[in-house]
Amino acid sequence: MYRIPILQMGSFLLVTIQVDMQDQTALALQDxxxxxISNSGARGVLIDIxxxxxxDSFVGxxxxxxxGIARIMDATTVVVGMQPAVAIxxxxxxxxxxxxxxxxxxxKGMDLLRLSGGENAFGRR
Amino acid sequence: MYRIPILQMGSFLLVTIQVDMQDQTALALQDxxxxxISNSGARGVLIDIxxxxxxDSFVGxxxxxxxGIARIMDATTVVVGMQPAVAIxxxxxxxxxxxxxxxxxxxKGMDLLRLSGGENAFGRR
Structure with missing residues (x-):
């Protein structure tokens, strides 16, 4: 099965989503x-789309x-790189x-994570 | 056509290759x-595989x-994350x-790029 790689950079994790997600791939990515996050103690997750x-609503x-999962594990998630047409x-x-x-x-996502810092200021959104 | 996204992080570019490359995709990525590199003035390129x-020899x-292209444009390329079986x-x-x-x-790839620094010490390999 196709698994999306997760790259660790310091205390952040970076995921680049490049293909349309299937159910299995999405579940595997969450897992x-x-x-x-548990193994690395990462405090932030960047997801590039x-x-x-x-x-669509599935990806959303x-x-x-x-x-939500990251938040429970005390990490902040930031979705980056959304195309203008996608936002519209x-x-x-x-x-x-x-x-x-x-x-x-x-x-900018990294800046946001660094600002949120140890307090995980966005954890309660 | 499928294009592999290139992420900029400071003076480095990061490319995560997730799927088997086709000729067109490989050419588009080089382009x-x-x-x-030209637009951003990046000094380093990280390619995660x-x-x-x-x-195979095509990917190689x-x-x-x-x-080679990056070197001519005064940027150092580091390929990271190779699976042990792939190396063998x-x-x-x-x-x-x-x-x-x-x-x-x-x-470790980023450390290597930082060490190579402004002189692009690896440019002549």
């Missing part, structure tokens, strides 16, 4: 991320799910990505 | 990387090609990834 041209739920479509569809933090690109 | 279970040539197979096949620098994971 792998939870394990990786710049390659996605469509974000998956992002919210990962965000999300709003038109009424999908608000509740509880998911976003940033324009990886660098 | 995109050359443009991105931890998701690849097979690295592609990595060497990217490395490469040697058995007699593919030595000539001119391609490697590191165990993204973090």
């Amino acid at each position: 792998d991320l939870a394990n990786k 710049s390659a996605l041209e469509i974000v 739920r998956m992002l919210a799910g990962i965000s 479509t999300l709003v038109e569809l009424g999908l608000s990505l509740q509880g998911v933090r976003t940033a324009l690109n990886v660098e | 995109d990387l050359a443009n991105k 931890s998701a690849l279970e097979i690295v 040539r592609m990595l060497a090609g990217i490395s 197979t490469l040697v058995e096949l007699g593919l030595s990834l000539q001119g391609v620098r490697t590191a165990l994971n993204v973090e």
Whole structure:
């Protein structure tokens, strides 16, 4: 089965989503991320979706799910690189990505994670 | 056509290769990387291949090609995350990834790029 690699950079984890997600892949990613957060003690998760041209309710739920799992494990999730057209479509569809933090690109996402720092200031959103 | 996203982090670019490369995708990646190096002034390129279970001569040539292009543009390329089985197979096949620098994971690759610093000490390998 296809597994999305998770890269560790210091206290952050980085996931680049490049292909349309299937159920199995999404579940495996949630599993792998939870394990990786537990093993590495990571405080932040960056999910890059710049390659996605469509974000439907399934992907939205998956992002919210990962965000929720990470939050329970005391890590902050930031979704980065969303294409403008995707943002427009999300709003038109009424999908608000509740509880998911976003940033324009990886660098801004990292800044956000560094700012949230040890207090995990966004943990209660 | 499927394009592999290139993430910028400071003066480094990060590419995560997750699927078996086709000719078109490989060519597009070389193009995109050359443009991105030119636009961003990046000094280092990290290519993560931890998701690849097979690295054949085509992928080997592609990595060497990217490395060569980056070198001409004064950037150092480091291939990271190679699976042990891939390394074994490469040697058995007699593919030595000539001119391609490697590191165990993204973090060590970044350290290597930082060490190579402004002088691009590895540029002449």
